[in-house]
Amino acid sequence: MNKTAEATCLCGKCSNCAVFNRTVCSVGSPEALAQLNRISHQRSYPRGSIIQAQGEAGDMVGNIVDGVVKLSSASVNGTEHIVGLLFPSDFFGRLFAEESRFSYEAATDVTLCLMNKPGFERFLIEHPAVEHEMLKAKLDELDAVREWAAITNGHTTMQRVATLLYVFSRRSINQHLDDGAQASSSVHVPLSRRDIADYLGTTPETLSRNIQTLARSKVIRIINAKQFQLLSMNELIRHSGESRADLDRIASV
Amino acid sequence: MNKTAEATCLCGKCSNCAVFNRTVCSVGSPEALAQLNRISHQRSYPRGSIIQAQGEAGDMVGNIVDGVVKLSSASVNGTEHIVGLLFPSDFFGRLFAEESRFSYEAATDVTLCLMNKPGFERFLIEHPAVEHEMLKAKLDELDAVREWAAITNGHTTMQRVATLLYVFSRRSINQHLDDGAQASSSVHVPLSRRDIADYLGTTPETLSRNIQTLARSKVIRIINAKQFQLLSMNELIRHSGESRADLDRIASV
């Protein structure tokens, strides 16, 4: 894990970046990369940090290198709703707009690759190939957000919980590749119950009840608050109310 | 209303297009416009038409010229959830992907400006200024979808209904400018109760009850199933659970 703090380019060249080949940066020419190296630097934030507050005129954008960032919207009544989760290689920040409608907050300890927003905006305009990649990424994101909206709306809490567990299990396969064959049976959800509940549009109490129900019926085993073992993938899929194909499609974004 | 059916370029030049200056097309050079003219044509579809089915390999993209298109996702159990509504000047179709995850369906009679997808994709790559505009539009759309997701999740049905009515009232001001001062008091919602319910994540029954409640408490007057008069804007805003500023922000997209 990167412990870099507030230093410019401690990550070395972008070519050493842990998430480089999964970001839009990867399509840049050597000349473009050199320019990116100049305007970017890594920085770490502890869990709970507000990276950018709702409505604030953000002057930074960048990529998640490590950790999870939550994108949330706070209502007048104090309710917070998480409208998105950003994972390593995901882009964060609101390009081409004064301020962000949402707040960016570190859901875990995170390491970011930060870039000056106006600088990166200029960079994009000067490098259409990268901007093209950014458009494709945003189109994928748009589909994913809509897909998730359809899930949180038309499904029961149990279905959402099962879907989330499945998606995180797929995600951890892709990321850690820790132990090959059995990777999918172990799920790490690095979020607090409150954050998961806010993301699923429910409460920590209801969420807890559903997780315990899944455990009682031997679909999962609770290792600890953030770690689960999948005992029956088929049962989990059944509880999700989605087909396996749909789930994989959701997980792939 | 345009009655054009399946004819190539009956709209004449793009410069005669009803929605031209609100679309991404408007930033194109004269040369670009000429090219757009060649690859585009208008076509009308009656209400209920499937413009593109879910999962189908769509070969068309374009702009809505008139009417409302619903973007929906059908679940395994037959439930349909509307994840987006597209209005005149909005772009439809899934660029840079084989198939669309959602179905596009005419919620009213619609007129579209259709373009061959591969052709338009090539056009975008050849015209970075237009692609840049497309990116900006998609970034706005992303914010709007997330904002709407936060509303449908954290709010009661009454709040969603009030929000929808407010948003549609603002939208009709912008579009029709029918009678200036009193424009905002008359709201036209050109969707069926079922479509509205699917969009709000509720049922036609619950929706109807809420609308009737608003009418009984003199917040609105029901002119007919699709037409309402706003009697008390302040009360409507109060029922929405949002601040006026937030509502206007939502409506502006």
Add this chain to the structure above:
DNA sequence: CGATAACTTGATGTGACTCAACTTAAGTGG
């Protein structure tokens, strides 16, 4: 004008939120 669909209204059951107590985990200072 009859038939079908769209919408409204009523009665009822239930999933999930709320409030509250309890248990476990995490962090802090002596």
Add this chain to the structure above:
DNA sequence: CCACTTAAGTTGAGTCACATCAAGTTATCG
């Protein structure tokens, strides 16, 4: 390193908003 404190998570009881099923009413269209 352990007692203490505080936060995070779980479990329980009660309530309510909303979905469901069903019947009635109003539009829409051939």
